[in-house]
Amino acid sequence: MTTDTTTPVTSRTTKTHTSGPPAATRRRRSKAPRKRSTGSYAVLAAVTVFVLAFLAPFAIILLNSFKTSADYRANGSLSWPERWNWDIIGDVWERVDFTQKLVNSIQISLGVVLIAVVLALFNAYAIGIGRVRWRTAFLVFFLGVNVLPQEGLVYPIYYLFKETGLYDGKLGYTILVGITYSAFGTYLLSSVFSSFPRELIEAASLDGAGRWTILWRIILPMSWPTLSVMCVFFFVWSWNEFLYPLVLLISNDNQTVPLGLSVMQGQYTSDPTALSAAALLGVIPMVVFFLIFQRTLTRGVTAGAVK
């Protein structure tokens, strides 16, 4: 949330990687191997226990999703399933109409990413590179939008959507979330662009490049690391969005994955295996997404957090 940029963060990290830690570990190993070993084993054990405790819930729902209700009642939640059956998962999939929910979530998230990134790119081009007048005021405005909690906006937006006929439509919702995220994107990209090497732009315009050419041929390729982080994050954020879709997307055909699954909790509290299966279905897309974009995600978590 400062004027920091992604690129410096990464470059700093890689720099310390190459110069600092290797030397440190070498020195540490040679200096005090005996004195450290018991302590470091204790730390390792503690961390292992911690990680297992952190992951145990996932293992347990994995087990329970494959049990029949009878098996669950007889053997409890910790036992190995008597046999792995997919019935419960298939059943929940159908009851929730998970295919439809997945399609909705993907459509909406992709739309949000597209709107947010494109808007942010143009905004930031004007503010960071173009140095438009009142740019500080614009930045403060975007920052304000970014800080404003959804909880305060949800009713006015609900009212607006009702009046304009956008209520319970994926398009209106996508535009809304896209624009909300573009405020954060503008803020982040503007600070990246404002430290962009001016010589490059001047050189390009001397060679006769117009504004479009500069944006597409110079700015876009060079800010790609930041843009990719933004794309991945906007996708995850929009996937997990809960309050807005709860209020704005009420019909079954429009609901997103988290919403469709949250219904399960109310209806099937007495059916633990179904609830497990619902949790599992909800967790899987994000785990897959994390495995694919692991590097980008870990790089992006720190983006714009600390100077």
Added chain:
Amino acid sequence: MRSPDNVPSFLLCVNEIAPEGAVNSVLDTIGLGSLAQNWLGDPGLALWIVLGVLVWMQLGYPLVLFMSGLQRIDPELYEAASLDGASWWQRFTRITVPILRPEVYVVLVTTTIAGLKVFAQIFVLTGGGPGNSTLVPAYFAYQNFFERADVGYGSAISSTITLLVLIIAGTMLTRQAREDG
């Protein structure tokens, strides 16, 4: 500035702490069966359970942030400190913590704001109950807006949340700007 509202994870938690769920089974297995209970059904306990779930959800972000901050620390500092006879604890409190101060600050502010805005967790886990024991402002506002149609009351609540969040965020930003020079 964004709290992870991951509904599937809450569902997962509901499952673990249900009366027949894994937590009680574990307690039974290790011989503490007397401690097993309906975790979310007890008004005195439900809020603490929700808090535990929130901590479990939020843990990842500070972890990654601190880890990236640690890479900034020059190992020579530790080296010099241990040559001067500093213990592990002294090195931690005198070197690591002061250097990680910006991260600590960011984590404090973001988690505080996330805590103020808690909604999905309550919606999925408890619905504000039992009684009103886990009712939070955001959920209370939602109830007033969409369940009781008492828009004025809901607006007052949500405006208050907004104001609080803006004040906290504003304090953070001005402080950061001042420290940057």
